[in-house]
Amino acid sequence: MDIFLQQLVNGLVLGSVYALVALGYTMVYGILELINFAHGEVTMMGAMVALAVIGALALAAPGVPGVLMLAAGLAVAIPVCVALGLLIERVAYRPLRHAPRLAPLITAIGVSIILQNVAMLIWGKQYIPFPAILPQGRHTFYGASITDVQIAILVLTVAIMLALILVVQKTRLGRAMRATAQSRQVASLMGVDVNRVIAATFAIGSALAAVAGIMVSAYYGLAHYYMGFLLGLKAFSAAVLGGIGNLGGAMLGGLLLGLIESFGAGYIGDLTGGFLGSHYQDVFAFFVLIAVLVFRPQGLLGARGVERA
Amino acid sequence: MGHSMRWAAIAVAAMLAGCGDKSQQAGDDTLRIIIGQASPLTGPQAHLGKDNENGVRLALDEINAAGLTLGGKKAVLVLQSEDDGADPKTATTVAQKLVDEGVAGVIGHLNSGATIPASKIYYDNGIPQISPSATAVAYTAAGYNTAFRVMTNDAQQGSVLGKYAVTHLGAKKIAIVDDRTAYGQGLADEVEKAVKAAGGEVVAREYTSDRATDFMAILTSIKAKAPDVVFFGGMDPQAAPMIKQMKQLGITAKFLGGDGAQTPKFIELAGADAEGALASNPGLPLDAMPGGAAFKAKFEAKYGKIQNYSPYAYDAMYVLVEAMKRAGSSDPAKYLTELPKTDYQGVTGHIRFDAKGDLAGGAVTLYQVKNGQWQTLETVQSGK
Amino acid sequence: MPEAATRPRWLVFGLLALGLALLPFLVDAGLGRSWVRLLDLALLYVMLALGLNIVVGYAGLLDLGYVAFYALGAYVYAWLASPHFGLHLPFWAILPLGAALAALFGVLLGAPTLRLRGDYLAIVTLGFGEIIRIFMNNLNAPVNITNGPQGINLIDPVRLAGMSLSQPHTLLGYTFTGAHLTYYLFLLFTLLVMFISMRLEDSRIGRAWVAIREDEIAAAATGINTRNLKLLAFAMGATFGGLAGGLFASFQGFISPESFNLMESIMILCMIVLGGMGHIPGVIFGAVLLTLLPEALRYTGDWQRNLFGQVYVDPADLRMLLFGLALVAVMLYRPAGLIPSARRRQEFADARE
Incomplete structure (x- = not known):
């Protein structure tokens, strides 16, 4: 039971990270029907910028409480990522809005390669450690353990998710976003400045990416210019699993993917009598994804018949 | 039409000209010897690749500064460094490129996965190759007479590690994790064999990847099996978060790693959680070597911290040049026969090759993190 | 273009053949x-790109796992012609087997995904x-x-004819490497793949694929x-x-799973999209370009030295950066690909209006 509980905690924390990154994918997709492949790299940039700030602060003012340093890191990383997101949208995607569908996909891949290599030129090829500035508290309940950082990740993810749903459902911007997602033409006829809405979407997604990037590097204790690729891929899978374009779907997909990976790696060996081990963790995850999509092609929470010409 | 005629003419002219010996093209009568170096200079392992390159460069600069004479002729070494991206396919392209450039010998590659396919091209062209860091048994098992390494291989290191866990650490139950790369899996399999041979029990065999940072799930299953030692076959970017997560989960088992984890980066990344971790590295510790401290000072003055394999790359460069000196030639065909006779006291230890080109009787040293530093525990000779 | 039509076709083909041979x-x-x-x-990638072009370019099915078939073919060859199982069958027996197994897996992948679209x-x-x-x-354990x-x-x-394609051979005083042979x-296989692609494109099947790509319901x-x-x-x-x-x-003489990763699939996709999807000359051009470009960019170190007297940025570091920039630039200025088909160009013009 304690093992089961521990795997549940592991899966929820991992899933929260996926969910936060998946939100960025799903928001952009909902509006533009574009897989923003570079989103994972924006996350990486957030982590790198924040780490640079925190690293400098830890050297200059070692007495400052860790939480304040983290806040300073966020305060710099978020605007940088937002600017980056806006720049990517403006340069790499907007001119291609009417191009064949695969063209923006290729620019997205190009942008991610560029961002990776720029990060490598700035911060080097090394893994960068996250300074031990955060409380290292560990709590045990029913044999399972959870750390302060893990609790913070869970709480923050839920809070951000709720805030985002509020923004989309209750504000003018949110209404404009929903309208644009339904039909760009009609929205613009109704007086919605579509370009601004799309830019705002990228800005919000990139800010979330910055937060997610810092979370990931604080949780695992390191950052690297290559870290965005796999994270982005997993988060994208999570978004599709939940039904891409749907905010709740991204959250659900992220959490599910985290749980599937945890329980998959934890139990697959026992379930198959040792024939398949934890090296088949990703096979297991993809298998669930494929099975879901085969039976529910629009994802778990996706709207039916979203086929648009 | 005229265009293609011109091309054809160029082609014919070039074909007639043939391939001159590029290594002899220097203007004066100084012999220019091109030395190839190949390692990943981009991608996740770029820091290790650069480290190897710097090791070779340091040795090469020293040799040139001291002056090199081969067969009565003055000679100068020129470094040609290539990025193989740790990718097998790129490695073969790079290998062919180095062969094309007329290299007299190659130090490389870094990863076994890249070294193995490249070794075929060097063999086909008769170019001697010394890998400073490829440890997979398969590299020299192909039987190519051009393939050498100055690094203890996985079988040698793994057998020492496995035996050490049982006999010295007193572990009865051992969990083994590997990163499913040629290096990690090869080493972990050898450890598993040695643990069983020494009477230990492998209670869990778990797997991760060389891109992963989350090991909570597999560590939780490992925790349930209550091992005395957790062995990880893989590199420092995984080893560091792994030991942190072990602490988070309250696992009290000792952490044991191979040379991929025995790096300063591991301590830097794992911070206070690194304390008490054990790991091995082939060869003698730098500070236990007569020339070790000097190497460290020289290297770090020029290139910053030693990552891992640069001393081996440095030694490999000297081993190659020593063979050239004995043969009095940089012609691969001539000095290749001298390489198996190598008997060189290098920074990393006493270098001799066995019949396959492996390091004969390679030593393995065990280290433990104490007070934020790798401290030497003891050195064990493999095969004993 | 009437000029091209009147020019004797055999001459064009003859020159092309001579060029390719030399x-x-x-x-x-x-x-x-x-x-x-x-x-x-590059030829290998031309074959791969032409293969993926059938799925993505003709039928419009976005496939990001194409490298799996490449891997299957490679492993079938390795199983039947290496010391691994001790089998050493000739290549003409293995290649069709590998291709057939890959085709079977193609159907296995296709069958459950028929209802899925796009992303x-x-x-x-x-x-x-x-x-x-x-x-x-x-799959090295429990059974290797x-x-x-x-x-x-x-x-x-x-x-071939007693000659191994991995060793140098001397003919008329000139040394051929295995790479030449x-x-x-x-080239032979590439031409075969090209020929099949061309015939398919002009057939009922090819037109049906285009129809599916344009509007599956219709x-x-x-x-x-x-x-x-x-x-x-x-x-x-x-x-x-x-x-x-x-x-x-x-x-290669050696294969391992790391050669068949996701990046490889993405690269092949980039080739066909950059070159011009659904258009054979474009696809070939894209494949050749993307194979050779990263290699050519290795020489940026020499350029820097010539221009500035020293190397500011490591060419190895710059290589992928320039590659990324090239991907973005080409798509911005030629979104239908460098050599798009007439139909694509038209579609793009339509969409602009």
């Missing part, structure tokens, strides 16, 4: 021997590619099938059996992938 020697003499090897790799299909195919790679990486991450070494080279073998309404045709597209694409995989295994 190419490895020109490249060897002009650029160096490693470029002959790159030429071989959902992309993620499922991506998953399929990863699943195959993970199995290849792990793939030798796991260690890969399979000492794969037999192709032997491999070029001709690969295509089904006109009586096109969309299920069978989509499966056929997957199978045909996979066949070429499997063929290229077998050739790759024999060419």
Whole structure:
């Protein structure tokens, strides 16, 4: 039971990270029907910028409480990522809005390669450690353990998710976003400045990416210019699993993917009598994804018949 | 039409000209010897690749500064460094490129996965190759007479590690994790064999990847099996978060790693959680070597911290040049026969090759993190 | 263009054939021997790109797991012609087997995904590619099938008329490397793949694929059996992938799962999109360009030295950065590809209005 509980905690924390990154994918997709492949790299940039700030602060003012340093890191990383997101949208995607569908996909891949290599030129090829500035508290309940950082990740993810749903459902911007997602033409006829809405979407997604990037590097204790690729891929899978374009779907997909990976790696060996081990963790995850999509092609929470010409 | 005629003419002219010996093209009568170096200079392992390159460069600069004479002729070494991206396919392209450039010998590659396919091209062209860091048994098992390494291989290191866990650490139950790369899996399999041979029990065999940072799930299953030692076959970017997560989960088992984890980066990344971790590295510790401290000072003055394999790359460069000196030639065909006779006291230890080109009787040293530093525990000779 | 029509076709073909026949020697003499090897790799990628072009370019099915078929072909070759199982069958027996197995897996992948569209299909195919790679990486225990991450070494080279394609041979005083001979073998297969692609494009099947790509519902309404045709597209694409995989295994002599990762699938996709989707000359151009460009960018170190007297940025670091910039720039200025088909160009013009 304690093992089961521990795997549940592991899966929820991992899933929260996926969910936060998946939100960025799903928001952009909902509006533009574009897989923003570079989103994972924006996350990486957030982590790198924040780490640079925190690293400098830890050297200059070692007495400052860790939480304040983290806040300073966020305060710099978020605007940088937002600017980056806006720049990517403006340069790499907007001119291609009417191009064949695969063209923006290729620019997205190009942008991610560029961002990776720029990060490598700035911060080097090394893994960068996250300074031990955060409380290292560990709590045990029913044999399972959870750390302060893990609790913070869970709480923050839920809070951000709720805030985002509020923004989309209750504000003018949110209404404009929903309208644009339904039909760009009609929205613009109704007086919605579509370009601004799309830019705002990228800005919000990139800010979330910055937060997610810092979370990931604080949780695992390191950052690297290559870290965005796999994270982005997993988060994208999570978004599709939940039904891409749907905010709740991204959250659900992220959490599910985290749980599937945890329980998959934890139990697959026992379930198959040792024939398949934890090296088949990703096979297991993809298998669930494929099975879901085969039976529910629009994802778990996706709207039916979203086929648009 | 005229265009293609011109091309054809160029082609014919070039074909007639043939391939001159590029290594002899220097203007004066100084012999220019091109030395190839190949390692990943981009991608996740770029820091290790650069480290190897710097090791070779340091040795090469020293040799040139001291002056090199081969067969009565003055000679100068020129470094040609290539990025193989740790990718097998790129490695073969790079290998062919180095062969094309007329290299007299190659130090490389870094990863076994890249070294193995490249070794075929060097063999086909008769170019001697010394890998400073490829440890997979398969590299020299192909039987190519051009393939050498100055690094203890996985079988040698793994057998020492496995035996050490049982006999010295007193572990009865051992969990083994590997990163499913040629290096990690090869080493972990050898450890598993040695643990069983020494009477230990492998209670869990778990797997991760060389891109992963989350090991909570597999560590939780490992925790349930209550091992005395957790062995990880893989590199420092995984080893560091792994030991942190072990602490988070309250696992009290000792952490044991191979040379991929025995790096300063591991301590830097794992911070206070690194304390008490054990790991091995082939060869003698730098500070236990007569020339070790000097190497460290020289290297770090020029290139910053030693990552891992640069001393081996440095030694490999000297081993190659020593063979050239004995043969009095940089012609691969001539000095290749001298390489198996190598008997060189290098920074990393006493270098001799066995019949396959492996390091004969390679030593393995065990280290433990104490007070934020790798401290030497003891050195064990493999095969004993 | 009337001029082109009146020019005798045999002359054009003759010159083209002569050019292709002499190419490895020109490249060897002009650029160096490693470029002959790159030429071989380029041909391999042309085959792969043409194969994926059938799935993505013709039928419009976004496949991000194409590398799986390449891997299957390569492993079939390695199993049947290496010391791993002690089998050493000749290449003409193995290549069709590998291609057939790949085709079978193409259908296996296609069947459950028939209902999926666009990006959902992309993620499922991506998953399929990863699943195959993970199995290849792990099937060394309990029964050693793939030798796991260690890969399979000492794969037999192709032997033609008693000549091994991995060793140098001397003919009329000129030394051929294995890479030269491999070029001709690969060229032969590339021409075959090209020929099949061209014939398919102009056939009923090819037109049906285009109809499915443009509007699947309308295509089904006109009586096109969309299920069978989509499966056929997957199978045909996979066949070429499997063929290229077998050739790759024999060419490298060593294969391991790390050669068949997701980045490889993405690269092949980039080739066809950059070159011009659904258009054979464009696809070929894209494949050759993307194989050679990263290699050419290795020389930026020399340029820097010539221009500034020293190397500011490591060429190895700059290489991928420039590659990324090139991808973005080409798509911004030629979104339908560098050499788009007439139809694509038209579609793009329509969309602009």
